[in-house]
Amino acid sequence: MTPMEQGLGKARVLVEALPYIQKFAGKTVVIKYGGHAMVDPVLKESVMLDILLLHSVGIRPVLVHGGGPEINSMLKKVGIESQFIQGLRVTDAQTMEIAQMVLLGKLNTEMVSLLNRFGGKGVGLSGKDAKLLMAVKKPMQMPNSLGKMEDVDLGLVGEIQTVTPDILNTLLGQGYIPVISPVASGEEGETYNVNADTAAGKIAEALKADKLLLLTDVRGILSDVSDPGSLISTISGGEVTTLKKQGILSGGMLPKVECAVSALDAGVGSVHILDGRLSHAILLELFTDGGIGTMFTR
Ligand SMILES: Nc1ncnc2c1ncn2[C@@H]1O[C@H](COP(=O)(O)OP(=O)(O)O)[C@@H](O)[C@H]1O
Numbered sequence: 001m002t003p004m005e006q007g008l009g010k011a012r013v014l015v016e017a018l019p020y021i022q023k024f025a026g027k028t029v030v031i032k033y034g035g036h037a038m039v040d041p042v043l044k045e046s047v048m049l050d051i052l053l054l055h056s057v058g059i060r061p062v063l064v065h066g067g068g069p070e071i072n073s074m075l076k077k078v079g080i081e082s083q084f085i086q087g088l089r090v091t092d093a094q095t096m097e098i099a100q101m102v103l104l105g106k107l108n109t110e111m112v113s114l115l116n117r118f119g120g121k122g123v124g125l126s127g128k129d130a131k132l133l134m135a136v137k138k139p140m141q142m143p144n145s146l147g148k149m150e151d152v153d154l155g156l157v158g159e160i161q162t163v164t165p166d167i168l169n170t171l172l173g174q175g176y177i178p179v180i181s182p183v184a185s186g187e188e189g190e191t192y193n194v195n196a197d198t199a200a201g202k203i204a205e206a207l208k209a210d211k212l213l214l215l216t217d218v219r220g221i222l223s224d225v226s227d228p229g230s231l232i233s234t235i236s237g238g239e240v241t242t243l244k245k246q247g248i249l250s251g252g253m254l255p256k257v258e259c260a261v262s263a264l265d266a267g268v269g270s271v272h273i274l275d276g277r278l279s280h281a282i283l284l285e286l287f288t289d290g291g292i293g294t295m296f297t298r
């Protein structure tokens with residue numbers, strides 16, 4: 001291909017993206033990025049660049065990050081093993097301390113630094129800042145071996161009670177990109193560990209976001225988790241309930257579908273689960289017709 005043809009190819013991509021860029025200018029897009037898709041440093045840079053691109057065309061991006069695998073490896077180093085119940089980490093005081101150190105001290109600052117190095121104005125926050133996320137201890141019930149429902153103790157896992165998005169609106173209004181760790185405060189100053197998808201969903205609801213994008217390490221919801229070809233492109237709340245009953249949705253997919261359905265009910269414009277391992281997944285979702293991953297429908 002000649003340099004002239006290459007140039008024309010790039011220009012065509014831009015012209016094709018233009019209607020989408022115009023459609024989303026001024027809109028709020030909440031992006032949840034985490035899990036294994038966040039471990040690759042090259043991918044991480046590429047996601048930060050995509051977020052900057054959104055910002056530079058007038059979109060208001062809000063980044064909520066996870067970090068489950070990094071928390072796991074730090075816990076392993078200090079000899080602590082985690083148990084997960086329905087995709088949630090049972091969190092004792094020591095686990096909480098380490099999770100907070102990894103999420104805020106390492107991952108949040110890392111992403112803010114990347115955004116700023118690439119010319120953006122990223123600001124790191126946790127749910128504790130300006131009372132963004134207030135939580136109580138999350139209750140949970142599970143069937144015991146006899147099938148009878150029993151209380152299980154998740155420790156310091158938080159259930160979000162209120163979201164006060166003022167700080168986010170202030171930052172967004174002044175051109176900053178908020179980067180949020182999923183740690184919340186309790187009324188008595190307790191620290192709670194919140195699943196990052198759940199935090200992103202509640203933040204999207206409070207901001208009345210136009211889009212919620214949940215980036216993960218699979219193509220989207222699969223009807224057979226071992227077959228990447230079994231992607232479900234669109235799904236309704238009713239279908240989610242059926243898949244749950246059939247046991248097709250499990251582990252970390254449960255908080256995702258729950259927050260997605262809740263966000264749509266609360267008026268978030270649209271919710272998508274995307275493959276965060278795919279380079280430029282965010283741009284493909286926003287700026288092309290086809291869309292990728294799973295889209296939730298009302
Ligand atoms: N039906 C399903 N379709 C796709 N993934 C599923 C399904 N059921 C369970 N999963 C699991 O959910 C995982 C994604 O959740 P999780 O590991 O918490 O992601 P993240 O860390 O990106 O938030 C997938 O890697 C997969 O193992």
Ligand SMILES: CC(=O)N[C@@H](CCC(=O)OP(=O)(O)O)C(=O)O
Pocket residue numbers: 033034035036065066067068069071087088089099157158182193194195196197252
């Ligand atoms: C309660 C709970 O499970 N909190 C999560 C918070 C981080 C997270 O959700 O990270 P990913 O999105 O990368 O999985 C945890 O401790 O792993």
